[in-house]
Amino acid sequence: MTVTKEIISAIGKFSSATLHEAMGKFGDLPYGIKPISHKMKVCGTAYTVKTIPCDNTILHRAYAYAKPGDVLVVDCSGYYEAGYWGDLMSLGAKTKGLAGLVIDGCVRDADDIEAMGFPVFSRGLCIKGTGKHGDGTLNEPIILGSCFVNPGDIIVGDRDGVVVVPHEQAQDVIEKATAREMKEANVRKELLEGKTSLQIYGWDKKFGF
Amino acid sequence: MTVTKEIISAIGKFSSATLHEAMGKFGDLPYGIKPISHKMKVCGTAYTVKTIPCDNTILHRAYAYAKPGDVLVVDCSGYYEAGYWGDLMSLGAKTKGLAGLVIDGCVRDADDIEAMGFPVFSRGLCIKGTGKHGDGTLNEPIILGSCFVNPGDIIVGDRDGVVVVPHEQAQDVIEKATAREMKEANVRKELLEGKTSLQIYGWDKKFGF
Amino acid sequence: MTVTKEIISAIGKFSSATLHEAMGKFGDLPYGIKPISHKMKVCGTAYTVKTIPCDNTILHRAYAYAKPGDVLVVDCSGYYEAGYWGDLMSLGAKTKGLAGLVIDGCVRDADDIEAMGFPVFSRGLCIKGTGKHGDGTLNEPIILGSCFVNPGDIIVGDRDGVVVVPHEQAQDVIEKATAREMKEANVRKELLEGKTSLQIYGWDKKFGF
Amino acid sequence: MTVTKEIISAIGKFSSATLHEAMGKFGDLPYGIKPISHKMKVCGTAYTVKTIPCDNTILHRAYAYAKPGDVLVVDCSGYYEAGYWGDLMSLGAKTKGLAGLVIDGCVRDADDIEAMGFPVFSRGLCIKGTGKHGDGTLNEPIILGSCFVNPGDIIVGDRDGVVVVPHEQAQDVIEKATAREMKEANVRKELLEGKTSLQIYGWDKKFGF
Amino acid sequence: MTVTKEIISAIGKFSSATLHEAMGKFGDLPYGIKPISHKMKVCGTAYTVKTIPCDNTILHRAYAYAKPGDVLVVDCSGYYEAGYWGDLMSLGAKTKGLAGLVIDGCVRDADDIEAMGFPVFSRGLCIKGTGKHGDGTLNEPIILGSCFVNPGDIIVGDRDGVVVVPHEQAQDVIEKATAREMKEANVRKELLEGKTSLQIYGWDKKFGF
């Protein structure tokens, strides 16, 4: 299935938690990966990268080769404590039309990145410089935590975390997420009327209330 | 001793650090438990809960059974990395008049929870969904870190952390915290006049100055 | 070389990451040490302190003996989880003209410290009180992570982290950091014109583009 | 179903890994819990205990109340670094006919315990003494890692780790473990004849060989 | 350069620490990877494998495809806590003439593996069963810790740890390791004569003695 702009736009309206639930509780990236600023959100197609430990050269290639709307999703080989990405790379990626960065490692220049509004999700901030050896892989499948990320999968991130929607499930996930939100709207109404979730979900018989 | 609204109100005016000191440096919960937003504060009587790992069903019962003014205090059996609580549960708990949530695990839907102003203190944010098995305990003593929490104890949390005041010590703690604040007001005045704490505390003889 | 106010002022205009790179990727303190508020910045000369675990008495001496413009840089002997510093000490240190605190441990009273505008960089916030035994060292060399800090070294901290510039390298680092910023300004311009960093750095031949 | 001596004896002949597989990959305790000596094995019925952090008084009650053939299975409330158990307690428990100890914390007096042949599985060795406050629970369900342990469940431990067989599944698990061992005996024979597991399991078509 | 049996045999006579030093302090695998029994040693050519988290199917293919004398070197995608390898796989690999296993994860059936004398180096022992999904890579470069392992590199492991000698450096490393051992033999003699290493290395002038 082709992932159209409409699909990206539709998926991007859901929260990462809703999409995770709509997929049957799958696709969550490690919870240590968070936006560098609470308000940042990201949605786009995955351009996957694997760096060697403490080396960011391949990231320069990644954002040069990726296409507008892509989100770089980066495995740093388990070496978190380095600043793999900064303000210049953010500027270059943003200028090219990339949608954001999700990296299983640290970044730096947080103030400048925030000011330019380029969404960056990382393990944290670290000033430690990286090497320029250059090895790694570009747009091949990677694993973050226990989650597979394939090129072209849809990435949605917000303050709560990041979720990966396999591109072939996109349409199905949109339908399930929509259904979930409608159901939750009803629950919300009933909660405001003073019902407990035990009553709303019919658990009051089982547990007593 | 009955914990009256007046006592809760009086205790809630102190910071968690001041209460901790007033109790002789006791009652601090693990420092990884923090408000999801800097400005959140919580004060109320503990309704204690123990969940089984990665399962939140009992939390629905907890906020249905707790009384207005209660703070849910939750032990997740050492399994932090799951989203045990979200926006709907916050809405239900807030509607019932609960004072907040303190959980030794993660939550999700941070933006919505923050927007509705329900105080939530947790190990962090995580989208990972939980199971619906249901076991656990309700309003029995629990242990968070090395601190006991008994039903009815007074819970005070702010940006610095969370403290547990055993209900039978409430009156005594208020008096000691008041004395501490008065003493600190004097110290503050003297510091602004240019004295060092060595001089103020009389340590200048001992250490030289 | 004397570290003059002009040098401090000049160095304080660079970011911690830029100074780290200008020194050849050296001088970074452990990345877990961060400002308690995103906007805090610090720049000054190091007054080094080593506390014994969970004891803060020597910090009272430290800010009494340090001189205006100094930054207290504190090794807590690997025991992070305690509130070594708070609002009163911040007030005393600020009144004396100290430039800030960098501590490899936790602090408390974050709201009050933030309100008074005294820059504090720490491992986090913790209410747990400390002892009053008093041992430790004052203004002797310390090690934070794998980085040496000598009395009088220049400390620069911002949201990204903290860097230590050995006082004898100050002039050289200013020159290299200035050169780096000029080079980056050009890169920024070329990026905005649509060039990729592969082209700008001449890596397009090597990697293809 | 009554757990007879015959059942205990039959289950004790299998390795912990075989029983874990026979139950469909369930029942494994945290892998940090290991015998203090490679050669120790344990098999018996669980007498469950929960201690408060760094306090071992309730363990004296536990081995006084447990019956011959029981294995004490102990939750230390997440506080590992203390010596909850030693040579005297081992002597007392062994004299009473207990089958062993499985504790999610540390112990001490390893040489003496090993010499007397009382099986102890722990997080490691630690000399740090414990308090004598005394609270905790006796023979109520506990959780170790993500595994429930109920009083009377069958505990089997060896060098690889510890597994919990719910007492009501004992007969079924014996049958499945027996079947698994027979199947493995055949695999072993074929491997010795030079076949690969791809051929033995019929995966050679799928993967090529 | 072809890695002959003579080279393997020659390299296998050195300790892992000596080879690490002979290469200029490079090639050390993470120190958490240790033999399951103190006396195990391994030496052979690397057959590299990457498994997906908690899945060992590809390991069956690995030992079927590898050639006699190979050591399987396995990256488990950062998921340690599972029993990826056991007695049957050891038997199959040993029967095929493989030289051993080095895995950045756990194994099980330690007693049986030790009894058959197949060298296994791992993060520890764990009974937890793995899945049978099957993905991963075979004989492509992998990264363990910050160390690259290429197919055909020489792997040497003993009680102290594991080192990787790039195959093209083999001859050079043998010469340097030989020189180091000769030098150390002299140092040993002088130490036994009562000299200190300060005297032997000529540091007594610098430090005084």
Add this chain to the structure above:
Amino acid sequence: MTVTKEIISAIGKFSSATLHEAMGKFGDLPYGIKPISHKMKVCGTAYTVKTIPCDNTILHRAYAYAKPGDVLVVDCSGYYEAGYWGDLMSLGAKTKGLAGLVIDGCVRDADDIEAMGFPVFSRGLCIKGTGKHGDGTLNEPIILGSCFVNPGDIIVGDRDGVVVVPHEQAQDVIEKATAREMKEANVRKELLEGKTSLQIYGWDKKFGF
């Protein structure tokens, strides 16, 4: 008080756990510091050393300057993962009559060290080579975990761990440890007669039996 050979000899007869209890539950070093071989024991007077991270030059000076009967007690500035000590240094130290090494970091050449019978207590084994910068301190007070070690304190280590007896308390600790052992001998006798510790300690009234 002078620490005579008689005192060292007398203290060395007690286990580390007994001495820790005799001092009122003080003096325990971090439990991660263990002998590299189960059977190793150490007893002697502390010669304290602080190394800079990943540098062992000062250890050569330490064993040259220390006197027969001393135990080197080494703080590695929190950087564990390096091989600070090996067979040659063990040989030199043993030849000089040193009593052993206790190091808060790793070592290498475990087989050779074990073979020569020089007691080494460490965080584990690691082949990674160290630098030769040389800084650090010699025979000044150090802190390991939360425990102070002063030059001349008595160090006792066995399989359970390591304890530090301040030299001025030596005589008192010998008396208390002797009393404790006599008391334990009686408990042992009563346990073998079938009494429980509840009965022996008189807790049967309180808890029921």
